[in-house]
Amino acid sequence: MIANKRPDSRLDFDPRAMGLAEPSRAFYRRPTVAVARALVGAWIARRVRGRWYGGRIVETEAYLGPGDRAAHSWGGRRTERVEPMYAEGGHLYVFLVYGMHHCANVVTRAAGVPEAVLLRAAEGPAGAPARLMAGPGKLCAALGITVADSGRDLAGEGPIRIFARRSRRPDIGISARIGVDYAGEAKDWPLRFYDRGSAAVSRLVR
DNA sequence: CACATGATCGCCT
DNA sequence: GGCGATCATGTGG
Numbered sequence: 001m002i003a004n005k006r007p008d009s010r011l012d013f014d015p016r017a018m019g020l021a022e023p024s025r026a027f028y029r030r031p032t033v034a035v036a037r038a039l040v041g042a043w044i045a046r047r048v049r050g051r052w053y054g055g056r057i058v059e060t061e062a063y064l065g066p067g068d069r070a071a072h073s074w075g076g077r078r079t080e081r082v083e084p085m086y087a088e089g090g091h092l093y094v095f096l097v098y099g100m101h102h103c104a105n106v107v108t109r110a111a112g113v114p115e116a117v118l119l120r121a122a123e124g125p126a127g128a129p130a131r132l133m134a135g136p137g138k139l140c141a142a143l144g145i146t147v148a149d150s151g152r153d154l155a156g157e158g159p160i161r162i163f164a165r166r167s168r169r170p171d172i173g174i175s176a177r178i179g180v181d182y183a184g185e186a187k188d189w190p191l192r193f194y195d196r197g198s199a200a201v202s203r204l205v206r
Numbered sequence: 207c208a209c210a211t212g213a214t215c216g217c218c219t
Numbered sequence: 220g221g222c223g224a225t226c227a228t229g230t231g232g
Binding site: 077079080081095096097098099100147 | 213214215216217218
Binding site: 061063070071072095097098099100101103105118120135136137138177178179180182183202 | 222223224225226
C-alpha cells in the first residue's frame with residue numbers, strides 16, 4: 001500500500017481569496033471533450049491540515065471509453081483498477097504507469113460511461129518552479145496524489161477538489177495525445193488540449 | 207536540440 | 220511474460 005504523500009509546500013494558495021468557485025456535478029457530466037477544454041484554466045487542489053495546495057491546469061487529454069483504444073476502458077474493460085472510470089462524472093481515477101509515476105484523471109459523463117480527462121500539466125502559484133507540474137507524473141508527485149486517491153469524489157467535500165476558471169479563456173491549442181502510439185487510429189485523434197500561453201505545458205507538439 | 211536509455215512494477219493476456 | 224496515458228539523465232550534433 002502506498003502511503004499518502006504530502007504536497008509540495010510551494011503550491012500553497014487560497015482559492016477563496018482568489019474568488020474561485022467549485023463547479024456543480026453537471027459540469028462533469030457533460031461530453032468529455034467539453035470537460036477537457038473547460039478544465040484548461042481550472043485549478044486542481046488538495047487540502048491538507050486546513051491548507052490548500054494546487055495549480056492551474058494547463059494541459060488535458062480526453063479518453064473516450066470503449067471505442068477509444070488508448071483508454072483503459074477500451075473494449076469495455078472493467079477491472080478493479082479501472083472501476084472508478086465507471087463512476088459518475090466528478091470522480092477521480094488515478095493509476096500507476098511505468099511502475100513509478102501516477103496519473104490523475106477526472107471522470108466525466110454519467111455513471112456507467114467510462115470516459116475521463118487526464119490532467120497532464122499545471123502551473124503553480126507565484127513562487128513555485130515553473131515546470132514543477134509539467135507532466136502528468138510530475139503533477140501527481142507535486143500534489144502528493146497517488147492510487148490511494150483513486151475513486152475519490154471531486155465534487156463532494158473531500159480533500160481533492162477542482163475550482164473552475166473565472167472568466168478569461170485561455171488560448172487553447174489542440175493536438176494528438178501524447179504517448180499512445182500503440183492505440184491504432186485513435187493515436188491521431190485531436191484530444192489533447194493545452195494553454196498556448198503557458199510555460200508549464202509538458203511538451204510542445206503542434 | 208533531438209533522440210536513446212534505464213528505472214520499476216502492477217496489470218492484463 | 221510483455222508492456223505501458225512517464226521522467227531524468229546521458230550522448231551526440
